[in-house]
Amino acid sequence: MGESILSGTVFAAGISVGPAILPGIFPLAPLLAFNPFTEPVGVIHYMIVGAVMFTAGVVCMALKRNALGVLMGIELVLNGANINFIAFSSPYLRGDGAPTLGLDGQLIALFVILLAAAEAAVALAITLNFYNNHATVDIDRADDLKG
Amino acid sequence: MTGTIRMDSIFTSVLLHLPAPTAPVVAAVDWHSVLFLLFAGLACGFAIAVVAAENVVRMALYLVFSLAATAGLFFLAGADFLGAMQLMIYVGGTLVLLVFGVMLTAQAPLVSIKPSASDRALAGIAGAALLAVLLAAAVSVDAWRKPGVGEIPSPTATPLGMALVGVRVDDPPAGAPLTGRSGYMLPFEIVSVHLLVVLVGAAYLARAKRRKTPRAIDVLASSDPPSQGAVLAAAVPAVRTTSGAGGKSALLGGGH
Amino acid sequence: MAEFLIGFGLPGWLAWTVAALVAAVLLLNVIAGGALVFIWAERKIAARIQDRLGPTRTGGRFGWLQSLADGIKLLAKEDLMPEDADGLLFRMAPYVSFCASFCAFIALPFAFDVVGQRLNVGVFFVVAVLGLEVFGVILAGYASASKWSLFGAMREAAQVVSYEVPLGMCVVLPVMLAGTMDLVTIGEKQSGWFINWYLFHDPFTFVVFWVYVTCAVASVNRAPFDLAEAESELVAGFHTEYSGLRWSFFFMAEYGSMFLVSALAAVLFLGGWNGPIPVAQLLGLSDGTGDSAAYAVRLLGLANLLGKATLGVLLMMWIRWTLPRLRIDQVMTTCLKYCTPIAAVMFAGAMLWQLLLPGGLLPGFSRPAGEIREGWLEGPGGRPAGSAAGGQERVKEPLRGSQAQSAAEAGAGVDSGLATRSPR
Known part of the structure; x- marks a missing residue:
């Protein structure tokens, strides 16, 4: 998969691998300077994790024909967003007295988790209904309303 | 150098930053960063594995691992309550996904529904472009690229609970641009009612129906399940009838 | 160390x-x-x-x-795997089960401050991680490609997910009484004579303890709730196809979970590491009277907690060999029609008790309810004052950078937020 290769590269670049293969548009110097064994992580590292999860979720939603796969993509997307909320709410990660979201970030993440649970419940019920009616969970078969 | 047992402090010191020793034998290891790398690698790797996997049960399993690793990231960032909540609700909710995956895809033809090669290529290109945009945006702000050297976060369960009933007891974050922060009582109430509505709605949608549409009967008749499929297919309706209440409560467990 | x-x-x-x-x-x-x-x-x-x-x-x-x-x-023993099995998941399942059971032990205190990681959300963490054990069982049932295994796994999924609801409601009661989810603080608040145990706090906690026992037995799949491995119907349920070391991992996970829920019951309801008679206090031993005294206190607490947890496990065994197995619909009925409503009513009752009888039923004799709320509203400026666990004053200082110093001094306690160490 194309995006997995790229994300692997970028993530590895944050650790050690060479900057030569990276396009110049990424100012990755601070990431390359990051020594994981002695230096503390910052917000940017959480953001990268969030971005990878978000992208994986979007691709999952677009690619999977299984209704459950689409649901899993949604969970990944919401989770990726949550990581960013947590990262920006943590005074530990921002450091140096930089402004944080404080507790508000965590509260929003909490609501996201709750609503994701609610969403999953309804979506699973719909999937179950779809399966009862069509004997499959392939969403490409949901074309009854097609003219 | 006390003789007492201090197991609790051990993990604390691993999770939080350790001071550089005055005369290091080996270079001091920042365990916070190492654990971050571990959890981040797991979260990202399994998220990509979800996309790459074909079998829906494996997808669900990888999703569980990814979400659990994310809970670890939450703990590392000092959001202890959110981390436990992630484990309980998100991962628990995914458990239900897993169960449904087993139930709905027990017939062999449905186990993997493969997308076409052109779809894969398109999704790969689109995903790569999206990732590039996100990363470019993420690294474009100088203030976000500083390594974190902040204070150790204090426990969050009580202030979160107070905020949810409308009282803020936490200090405003340092240099916060916003003033006049408010509690979250109204959103909390709305979410409670929302969850109730979802519970009722999901239970209604998923209620056991005996009839099958003609099309479903056709599909079931035309498919030719091999031995394993037949065995599992025999198991599925039985499971559903014996645990009709369990299906509903499974949703309840995900949403409570 | x-x-x-x-x-x-x-x-x-x-x-x-x-x-x-x-x-x-x-x-x-x-x-x-x-x-x-x-x-x-x-x-x-x-x-x-x-x-x-x-x-x-x-x-x-x-x-x-x-x-x-x-x-x-x-x-x-030879390690067998069915031909149709999903190899990866089949091999992984026992370890998933065991890891979940093991991880929950991280936050479980064995005596005052003898805990892997003192978490502010300890109870929540333990219950959440304990619920993850079922993943291994479902994977085992699915990957075995055997209908017996799948039946067992599906029953277990329905049962465990359902029983998490009443279990959570039972656990909430001691949390409400203590005003914190920190297991160490909850245990320490029940120190003194056995009358201070939350089991005897009010009639509602007494009832809810037995609901907790029921739910705990169900959530670790012991008889009479062992539908997942009902050997008279399902051969051996989810581990039908397992043998040798992998099977023993399931077994160890089961016994680990049994011990864990028993220890959790001991901490939440039975005073944790505080014995029925405060021997250490009567002898004048405390953290303040020197290292060896503190060591003795912890050893005594360890023995207390292990004894109570072992009693809990023995109780489960007694139940297992005495009661016949329930049917799956009876299991669900027990959970949804009995345990959940009873737990909810008891929760409301205990809440009212706290409001109406804040001094306890016998003022001066039993401990007043809810005297401390994690210190959040009591410390200056809304910051957490030192937790009152152990009734000792705590020195608050930032952990980072001063760890080595404070460790060398070995006299100053550190209140770091994520975890709290007791002063010596």
Whole structure:
């Protein structure tokens, strides 16, 4: 998969691998300077994790024909967003007295988790209904309303 | 150098930053960063594995691992309550996904529904472009690229609970641009009612129906399940009838 | 221990790493050693209840080496896998189960401050992680490609997910009484005579304790709720196709979970490491009277907690060999129609009790309810004042950068937020 290769590269670049293969548009110097064994992580590292999860979720939603796969993509997307909320709410990660979201970030993440649970419940019920009616969970078969 | 047992402090010191020793034998290891790398690698790797996997049960399993690793990231960032909540609700909710995956895809033809090669290529290109945009945006702000050297976060369960009933007891974050922060009582109430509505709605949608549409009967008749499929297919309706209440409560467990 | 190593001139991070590994191995030994003892105990108890002798020869008079012999036999057994099985998931499932059971031990205190990681959300964490054990069972059931396994796994999924609801409601009661989810603080608030235990706090907690016992037995899949492995219907349920070491991992996970829910019950309702009679207090031992006294107090607490948890496990065995197995619909009925409503009513009742009788039923005799709320609203400026656990004053200082110093001083406690150490 194309995006997995790229994300692997970028993530590895944050650790050690060479900057030569990276396009110049990424100012990755601070990431390359990051020594994981002695230096503390910052917000940017959480953001990268969030971005990878978000992208994986979007691709999952677009690619999977299984209704459950689409649901899993949604969970990944919401989770990726949550990581960013947590990262920006943590005074530990921002450091140096930089402004944080404080507790508000965590509260929003909490609501996201709750609503994701609610969403999953309804979506699973719909999937179950779809399966009862069509004997499959392939969403490409949901074309009854097609003219 | 006390003789007492201090197991609790051990993990604390691993999770939080350790001071550089005055005369290091080996270079001091920042365990916070190492654990971050571990959890981040797991979260990202399994998220990509979800996309790459074909079998829906494996997808669900990888999703569980990814979400659990994310809970670890939450703990590392000092959001202890959110981390436990992630484990309980998100991962628990995914458990239900897993169960449904087993139930709905027990017939062999449905186990993997493969997308076409052109779809894969398109999704790969689109995903790569999206990732590039996100990363470019993420690294474009100088203030976000500083390594974190902040204070150790204090426990969050009580202030979160107070905020949810409308009282803020936490200090405003340092240099916060916003003033006049408010509690979250109204959103909390709305979410409670929302969850109730979802519970009722999901239970209604998923209620056991005996009839099958003609099309479903056709599909079931035309498919030719091999031995394993037949065995599992025999198991599925039985499971559903014996645990009709369990299906509903499974949703309840995900949403409570 | 880490301070001890630092004393030998090891760098701080290395000392902490070694100490953490030692703690992890200790926790692992709690599960493995516990399983060893409990399996033997189960054999003996089952035999006594069925009017048999049980193991008598292996290792001497009472057959106390029987489980060890069993373990060697399991190690030597051939590792089988069905042909149609999903290999990866089949191999992974036992470890998933075992890891979940093991992880929950991280936040479980064995005595005051003898805890892997003192979490502010300890109760929540333990209950959440305990619920993850079912993943291994479902994976095992699915990957085995056997209908017996799948039946067992599906039953277990429905049962565990359902029973998490009443279990959570039971656990909320002590949390509400203590005003915190920190297991160490909850245990410490029940110090003193047994009348201070939350079991005897009010009638509602007394009732809810038994609901908790029911739900705990159900959530670790012990008889009469062991539908997942009902051997008279499903051969052996989810582990039908397992043998040898993998099977023993499931077994260890089961016994680990049994011990865990029993220990959790002990901490939440039965005073944790505080015995029925405050022996240490009567003897004048406390943290303040020197290192050896503090050590003795912890050892006593450890013995107390292990004793209570073992009693809980023995109770489960007694139940298992006494009661017949329920049907799956009866299991669901028990959960949804009885346990959940009772737990909800008891929750409301305990809340009203707190409001109407804040001094307890016998003022001056029993402990007043809810005197401290984690100190959040009491400290200056809304910051957390030192937690009152142990009734001692705590010195608050930032952890980072002063760890080595405070460790060397060994006199100053550190209140770091994520975890709290007791002062010496």
